[in-house]
Amino acid sequence: MIFDTHAHYDDDAFDGDRDKVIDDLIKSDVRKIVNVGANLATSLNSIELAHKYDFFYAAVGVHPDDALEVNDEGISKIRAMCEEKKVVAVGEIGLDYYWNKDNAEVQKNAFIRQIELAKEMNLPIIVHSREAAKDTMDILSEYAAGKVGGVVHCFSYSPEIALEAVKMGFYIGVGGVVTFKNAKKLKETVEIIPLEKIVLETDCPYLAPTPFRGERNSSLFLEYVVEEIARLKGIDGNEVKEVTYQNALEMYKIKD
Ligand code: NI
Numbered sequence: 001m002i003f004d005t006h007a008h009y010d011d012d013a014f015d016g017d018r019d020k021v022i023d024d025l026i027k028s029d030v031r032k033i034v035n036v037g038a039n040l041a042t043s044l045n046s047i048e049l050a051h052k053y054d055f056f057y058a059a060v061g062v063h064p065d066d067a068l069e070v071n072d073e074g075i076s077k078i079r080a081m082c083e084e085k086k087v088v089a090v091g092e093i094g095l096d097y098y099w100n101k102d103n104a105e106v107q108k109n110a111f112i113r114q115i116e117l118a119k120e121m122n123l124p125i126i127v128h129s130r131e132a133a134k135d136t137m138d139i140l141s142e143y144a145a146g147k148v149g150g151v152v153h154c155f156s157y158s159p160e161i162a163l164e165a166v167k168m169g170f171y172i173g174v175g176g177v178v179t180f181k182n183a184k185k186l187k188e189t190v191e192i193i194p195l196e197k198i199v200l201e202t203d204c205p206y207l208a209p210t211p212f213r214g215e216r217n218s219s220l221f222l223e224y225v226v227e228e229i230a231r232l233k234g235i236d237g238n239e240v241k242e243v244t245y246q247n248a249l250e251m252y253k254i255k256d
Contacts, residue, residue, distance in 0.1 A: 005252070007033050008206075035049045078114070089252060090150075124151070137164060149171075155174065156186070176210075195243045
């Protein structure tokens, strides 16, 4: 059984054939999916998918790209969404200095406010962090985000930072990137951290694994991610599936 902890099936890339893609998932080994919001609109879309499909759950939150949405009104809207059935996390939230570093203060403020909200609602967080390792770790520690825990998604930092995040109470999200030849750091991270702290994710439609790199991603391709994690850890693929599935249930506090 496979648990995709991070997907965006509401994305335009699925507009032409969304129902068919999701029907194919129902027939596969993929048993649970969390569709993740990146702003107020896509958070609502995520809730809608979770209401429509039994095996979908939703995360609601605002990505650093849309940090300006996180004002008083935005926070009360996210708070109301957190009360909806099948909302299991606040995310994706965090810092992204790859695309924009000039608004770092705005991003930090949005990140902190949503961490505080997650603590108030007692929901785990989904952290997006790119080229912002130090500020991210500082904020997670200063605002005691480990109290609710969650995942550092699409993990792209060093094994040392992964271990630090795990110690704080976070899981490490691993997806298609681990299959890329040049993903040396991520492969090392997977080797070093315990399987009990890894969760699977697609971030689809983005980040399809090899041999589909550059194409539209889907949870079906997680088989390739499982295979690579199994190879790196020298274990069986079924063990990777079962353990990461349990990890995800525990992380999102979902009863199976
Ligand atoms: Ni994402």
